[in-house]
Amino acid sequence: MKPDLETLSPETIVAFIGSIFDRRGEEEYLGEPVNMGQHMLQGATMAEQNGQPDEIIVGALLHDIGHFTSEFGTFSMDDTEDRHHEDAGAAVLERFFPSVITDCVRYHVAAKRYLCATHPAYFARLSEASLHSLKLQGGPMSEEEVDLFEQNPNLKEIIAVRYLDDAGKRPDMVTPDFWHFAPMVQRMVDQHLASQN
């Protein structure tokens, strides 16, 4: 069941996210050979297999959660396909997660524009769908945008999640489901809460 966003709490946020994976994970990831759930789970699984820190695993796991915009109360008939899904996701998550996680969510599209501007070889690795959306997203960053972006204290994690985003498009990869990661996600929520008190 889908809870009211207003009533989400540190005790229910992980179940809410898990229910999105369970109910909607099989939805199409436009133009890619994996569905949305597989896409995010693949990034998180690769990060875990590579021994990357929890922040990067959870960042990859949640980076596209805002694609399910109707879950986040921002859907309108005027929405176009790329209606800032990254902002919708981050806005809900920032109540419960540290800034490193919400920045990975909020800036994963910007990170693509950043890498296209700073790493010419990165272009060559983008999928066709990703190249197409790059155009809608404003193309590679300008020099000023690059300078500004590099000031983000979570830059390293944002870039790491971006690479996982690009990698998580394998039609044949088997991953655990969301609930494998749920204890780690809850730990992050609990730590964040404790750090604020």
Ligand SMILES: [Fe+2]
């Ligand atoms: Fe993605």
